[in-house]
Amino acid sequence: MKWLPGDPTPGDMVRVQIGSIFHYGVCTGDGRIVAFGLPPVPAYAKSPDRFLVTETDMDVFSTGRIPEIAVLDRAERKKRIPPEETVRLARARLGEDGYHMIRNNCEHFAYECVFGERKSLQEEAVFRMWNTRPVLNVYLAEADRFSLDFPLPEERKREIDACSDRSVKQARIANWALLRLAAKHGFSQDPDELVFTRRKNGGWTCNRFSISFSHADGLCCAAVSNAPVGVDLETAADITGRFGADKLEKLRARCFTKTEREAYPETVEGFLSCWTRKEAIFKASDKRAFSPVKTNSLTDRAVTFTLLAPRTPIVSVCSEHAAFSRLFRTDGTAIEPILTNEPVHF
Numbered sequence: 001m002k003w004l005p006g007d008p009t010p011g012d013m014v015r016v017q018i019g020s021i022f023h024y025g026v027c028t029g030d031g032r033i034v035a036f037g038l039p040p041v042p043a044y045a046k047s048p049d050r051f052l053v054t055e056t057d058m059d060v061f062s063t064g065r066i067p068e069i070a071v072l073d074r075a076e077r078k079k080r081i082p083p084e085e086t087v088r089l090a091r092a093r094l095g096e097d098g099y100h101m102i103r104n105n106c107e108h109f110a111y112e113c114v115f116g117e118r119k120s121l122q123e124e125a126v127f128r129m130w131n132t133r134p135v136l137n138v139y140l141a142e143a144d145r146f147s148l149d150f151p152l153p154e155e156r157k158r159e160i161d162a163c164s165d166r167s168v169k170q171a172r173i174a175n176w177a178l179l180r181l182a183a184k185h186g187f188s189q190d191p192d193e194l195v196f197t198r199r200k201n202g203g204w205t206c207n208r209f210s211i212s213f214s215h216a217d218g219l220c221c222a223a224v225s226n227a228p229v230g231v232d233l234e235t236a237a238d239i240t241g242r243f244g245a246d247k248l249e250k251l252r253a254r255c256f257t258k259t260e261r262e263a264y265p266e267t268v269e270g271f272l273s274c275w276t277r278k279e280a281i282f283k284a285s286d287k288r289a290f291s292p293v294k295t296n297s298l299t300d301r302a303v304t305f306t307l308l309a310p311r312t313p314i315v316s317v318c319s320e321h322a323a324f325s326r327l328f329r330t331d332g333t334a335i336e337p338i339l340t341n342e343p344v345h346f
Contacts, residue, residue: 001076003068008033011083013070013114016062024110025061026090033061034090036109037099051099053109055091070114080114089113134321135209136225137186137328138305139178140233140313143170143220145332146177153196156204171215177332178222179211185328185335186224200286203230210319212283217311229319230283232276236268236312251275255292263298269306269314276316277302284318307338 008014008027015022018039025035034055038044041063058067072080081089090113098104107120152160156176163169180191187209195207204211212223212231217238223231239248248271252261256274264270277297282290284301302318303325317325327338 001073002071004071005066006069008067008069009083011081011086011114013110014061014067015070015110016065016067018063018065022107023061024106026086026110026113028055028087028090031058032056033058034094034113035061036096036104036106039063051097053090053093053096055094076115081116086113134226134324135186136223136227136229136317136319136321136325137182138221138223138231138315138317138325139182139185139335140219140221140315140327140329140338141174141178141332143167143174143215143218145330146170146174148173150177150180151192152176153204155198156196167218168215171220172213174220175213175215175222178220178330179213179224181330181332181335182211182222182224183208187226201283201288203283212280212317214279214315217313219311219313221315223317223319225319225321227320228284228286229317230280230285231315231317232279232283233313233315234272234276236272236314238311239272240268257293257296260297269312272314273304273306273316276314277304277318280316280318305338 003015010027010029012027013024014027014033015024016039018041021040023035023039025033028034032055034053036053037051038047038049038054038056039061043063044050061067080086093109105120108118111117111119148160160169160172163172183189183191183194189208196204197206199205210225210227210229212229214221214231214233216233217235219233219235221231221233223229243251248268252266252271255278256264260274264274274297275292278292278295279290280302281295281297281299301320301322302316303322304314304316305327307313307315315327319325328335329338330336
């Protein structure tokens with residue numbers, strides 16, 4: 001289909017460009033146009049017919065702009081409804097309402113009158129933009145909120161069944177339950193339709209988006225993104241209980257570069273901010289071996305959340321969409337955003 005300026009004949013699909021969008025209609029003869037809604041210009045903003053199927057003259061439809069006529073190719077000419085029937089269908093819908101800018105607009109109306117099918121290239125462009133928008137969501141929950149009442153990839157099921165550490169086993173179950181929630185919440189995907197594969201570094205990915213898991217101290221998190229992603233979770237309470245100040249200082253000297261030691265405060269939270277970023281960066285890569293000192297934590301591809309909660313969870317996530325990262329908590333059903341400058345209770 002091509003669009004060319006000209007004088008329309010009855011049954012022609014016509015359009016006029018108004019700003020960045022097109023307004024579509026169907027010519028019914030004698031310079032009359034039937035369209036779903038009046039042109040989106042200030043002059044008609046308060047008209048009662050603004051969102052109704054309405055017949056107007058060309059001057060109203062075009063608002064002083066140059067109208068274009070759809071020039072159909074051979075296949076489209078075979079598919080199209082006869083022009084006189086197109087005119088009848090268009091006029092039969094005069095007064096119809098239910099307009100929606102995305103799902104039921106003037107382009108849907110014109111295509112349906114001419115071809116008998118609802119179609120909107122503008123709608124398709126919006127959904128392409130939606131599906132390719134940068135997504136980086138991290139979901140955090142108490143691990144004991146979940147039970148294994150959903151299907152798992154066979155390899156992952158064997159790993160979970162073979163796990164003898166009860167808390168680790170529960171965390172792995174919770175991670176996959178979080179993933180199912182994330183698939184619906186972040187990407188409107190049915191989790192049962194996802195196909196999972198193992199990555200070179202031992203992590204997992206799926207056919208619709210990238211995923212990463214972590215767990216610590218009875219908490220678990222799952223990150224999803226439409227770019228490679230890595231996430232790591234630690235808590236200050238857990239690290240303080242397992243390592244003394246001397247041990248942390250030795251780890252800091254051995255695993256952090258001089259620049260990193262200067263950049264992060266010499267506190268448990270400072271240590272974990274750097275460490276979780278390194279872990280997240282490694283998980284986002286496809287490297288097989290993790291070398292902390294060779295992993296530069298000071299990158300704008302990583303974001304760190306330090307939560308004001310009793311255990312002081314610290315979550316770092318790495319992705320090229322780091323600037324779009326959002327953090328959520330869930331109890332297994334409801335999902336709500338976390339504001340990191342407010343107390344978080346689990």
